[in-house]
Amino acid sequence: MVLSARELWRILEPLHGMIYFAPEAQERYAALGLDRSAGYFASRAAAMGPVSAEVVVATFYNFNPVIVHAAIPAAWEKATPAALLEARLDAVDHALRRGLGELADDVSELADLARVAADRARLTPQGRPLFAAHASLPWPEDPLLVLWHAQTLLREYRGDGHLAALLLEGLSGLEALVVHAASGEVSVEGLRRSRGWSEEEWAAATEGLRERGVVDAGGGLSESGVELRARVEGRTDAAAESVYAGLGAVERERFVELARPLSRAVVASGMLPFAKR
Secondary structure, three states, rough: OOOOOHHHHHHHHHHHHHHHHOOOHHHHHHHOOOOOOHHHHHHHHHHHOEEEOOHHHHHOOOOOOOOHHHOOOOHHHHHHHHHHHHHHHHHHHHHHHHHHHHHHHHHHHHHHHHHHHHHOOOOOOOOHHHHHHHHHHOOOOHHHHHHHHHHHHHHHHHHHHHHHHHOOOOHHHHHHHHHHOOOOOOOOHHHHHHHOOHHHHHHHHHHHHHHHOEEOOOOOEEHHHHHHHHHHHHHHHHHHHHHHHHOHHHHHHHHHHHHHHHHHHHHHHOOHHHHOO
C-alpha cells in the first residue's frame, strides 16, 4: 500500500513542531526583546516581511485577533524579519541537535527525500500565501537544517490547503478549533488557551455549531459533524497529495523508516509538551 500524504507529513512533523516549544527559540526571541507570544507570531510570519496584524490573523487563521494585534506590528519595532529568521534557524539547529543527539549527524538521505517533495510543492504556490513566503527563503546548507526547512514548507503547504477546506465548510478559526476539540483528539482547554479565546467566546462558538447540527448536546461531534470533519480532512489530504508524487512506494517506505526514529527522539526529549511519549 502506498503511504498517503497525511502519513508522510505526520511522521516527520515533530521535527518541525518542536520549534514552537523549544527553550532555545524562546531564549533567542527574548534576546531580541520579544516575549513568547510575540516571538511565535513574528518568527513564523517573518518570511512574509514586516506584515500587518491583519495579514497574520488571515494566514494563521485560528488565533484570537486580539492577541495577534498585541504582538504585531510592535514586534517589528524590536526585531527585523531578517533577524528573526536568523534567530529561528539558529534555535532549530541547537534544539534539534540537543534532542536528536547522534541521530542529527545522519539525516542526509531523509533530507534529500523531503526536499524532493518540498521542491515539488514550490512549483504550485498559488493560493498558499504562508507557504509561498517560506518557499522564497534560501535553502540552508546543513542537511539537518535542509530537513527542517523541507518539513516546514510541507507543513505550511498543507496548512494553507487546510484553511481553504475550512473556508469551504464555512468554519471560522474559532469554530474550527471547537470542531477539533469536539473530535476528542485534543483538549478544549489546551486549544482555547493557546489560541487566546475566552471561555465565553468558546461557549458562544460551541452553541452556534450546536444550532448548525455540528456539535451534539454532550459537546462531541454529531453525525453531521463527523461528516463535516471528514470532508475537511479529505480535501486537505487531496490538496497535499501531489507534492509527494515524486516519491514512489519504495521511497515513501524509506522516508518513514528514516523519519520514525528522529520523531520519536524529539518526542522523548520532551520538546513537544502535548505529545505522547
